[in-house]
Amino acid sequence: MTESQPRLRPETVAVTAGRPQRVPDAPLNPPLIPAATYVGSPRTDGPEIGYGRYGNPGWQALEQAIGELEGGRCLTFASGMAAAAAILDLFGPGTVVVRPAHCYLGVAAAMEQRALRHGWTVREADLTDTEAFLAAARSADLIWLESPTNPMMEVADLAAIAAGRDPRTVLVVDNTFASPLLQQPLRDGADLVLHSATKIISGHSDALLGAVVVRDRDDHDHFERLEVSRKLGGAIPGTLETYLVLRGLRTLPLRQAAAQASAMILAERLVSQPAVRKVRYPGFGSLLSIELVDAETADRFVAALRLWVFATSLGGVESMLERRRRWAGELPTVPEGLIRMSVGVEHVEDLWADLDHALRGLG
Numbered sequence: 378m379t380e381s382q383p384r385l386r387p388e389t390v391a392v393t394a395g396r397p398q399r400v401p402d403a404p405l406n407p408p409l410i411p412a413a414t415y416v417g418s419p420r421t422d423g424p425e426i427g428y429g430r431y432g433n434p435g436w437q438a439l440e441q442a443i444g445e446l447e448g449g450r451c452l453t454f455a456s457g458m459a460a461a462a463a464i465l466d467l468f469g470p471g472t473v474v475v476r477p478a479h480c481y482l483g484v485a486a487a488m489e490q491r492a493l494r495h496g497w498t499v500r501e502a503d504l505t506d507t508e509a510f511l512a513a514a515r516s517a518d519l520i521w522l523e524s525p526t527n528p529m530m531e532v533a534d535l536a537a538i539a540a541g542r543d544p545r546t547v548l549v550v551d552n553t554f555a556s557p558l559l560q561q562p563l564r565d566g567a568d569l570v571l572h573s574a575t576k577i578i579s580g581h582s583d584a585l586l587g588a589v590v591v592r593d594r595d596d597h598d599h600f601e602r603l604e605v606s607r608k609l610g611g612a613i614p615g616t617l618e619t620y621l622v623l624r625g626l627r628t629l630p631l632r633q634a635a636a637q638a639s640a641m642i643l644a645e646r647l648v649s650q651p652a653v654r655k656v657r658y659p660g661f662g663s664l665l666s667i668e669l670v671d672a673e674t675a676d677r678f679v680a681a682l683r684l685w686v687f688a689t690s691l692g693g694v695e696s697m698l699e700r701r702r703r704w705a706g707e708l709p710t711v712p713e714g715l716i717r718m719s720v721g722v723e724h725v726e727d728l729w730a731d732l733d734h735a736l737r738g739l740g
């Protein structure tokens with residue numbers, strides 16, 4: 378794409394980004410290249426990939442696509458957690474970090490490890506209260522945001538937090554739940570964006586992959602430091618995984634639109650169900666949580682479903698759900714009867730019929 382062309386819309390970017398050059402007989406898609414090493418160029422100092430841990434054209438194609446959607450430069454990693462660990466490793470001993478009271482448990486645990494081993498201070502704050510969150514973030518080195526949060530579906534005012542923070546405080550946003558289509562945190566002033574591309578970006582529950590997107594104005598050399606960390610840490614993306622995730626990303630806007638439309642309908646119908654005490658739906662996206670009266674009721678409800686898959690992941694074409702407190706590590710502030718639901722792309726009436734049948738069975 379040349380500069381003079383109009384900026385393409387996300388639906389078009391998803392289809393066009395990361396393609397090989399259009400020359401006769403070039404494949405339309407970047408090929409899957411399983412390479413541990415590459416032929417070197419002994420007589421030139423030109424750029425070369427060199428070795429399989431340093432790069433792969435397939436990674437670059439996916440990175441271009443995610444980077445364009447988020448509006449920054451992207452690096453992919455072996456998983457969302459590998460990407461999160463690489464970000465946390467940018468910070469040294471004694472780091473002060475503020476995170477939401479509810480966030481992805483793996484990230485919370487990784488911070489806790491650093492608190493124990495490297496003297497980090499981890500502050501928790503309510504991200505729905507911008508003033509309180511900013512007060513907790515005063516003099517912090519790192520703000521870690523997730524919005525909507527897992528599994529409480531709380532939403533932060535990203536732009537207000539970005540604008541109100543001390544500019545020396547690095548702002549990271551885990552954008553997994555919203556996807557790059559519904560929220561672009563770099564444009565709101567974040568420094569780094571994290572994705573578990575395992576989820577909505579990939580969309581087919583068949584690959585683990587993580588991504589970090591760095592703002593173009595990169596005052597802290599985050600991009601170079603993360604790239605070195607990936608080379609030395611070795612948490613590189615799999616070649617097959619980047620291929621699968623890029624293939625999934627091509628239809629991200631279609632899947633997202635279909636799943637979101639169904640999630641809105643389901644959220645609205647669930648509100649009026651007597652067995653459902655609360656529906657947590659932020660008004661956008663394909664994820665929601667509902668609260669049933671207790672764990673036993675929630676387990677009976679889940680067991681009665683035939684179409685919805687009982688599984689812990691999210692963002693796939695198949696609708697999935699789980700009672701979060703079945704995990705010992707889940708926070709006690711998450712109600713026992715809370716079920717997180719990830720809406721897929723099945724027909725909404727089939728999804729509803731399954732839920733309705735199971736709710737009726739609760740008696």
Ligand SMILES: *Cc1c(COP(=O)(O)O)cnc(C)c1O
Nearest residue numbers: 456457458481551553573575586
């Ligand atoms: C799944 C997830 C992660 C971790 O990603 P993996 O790909 O499973 O390592 C991080 N943050 C959020 C919000 C997630 O849902």
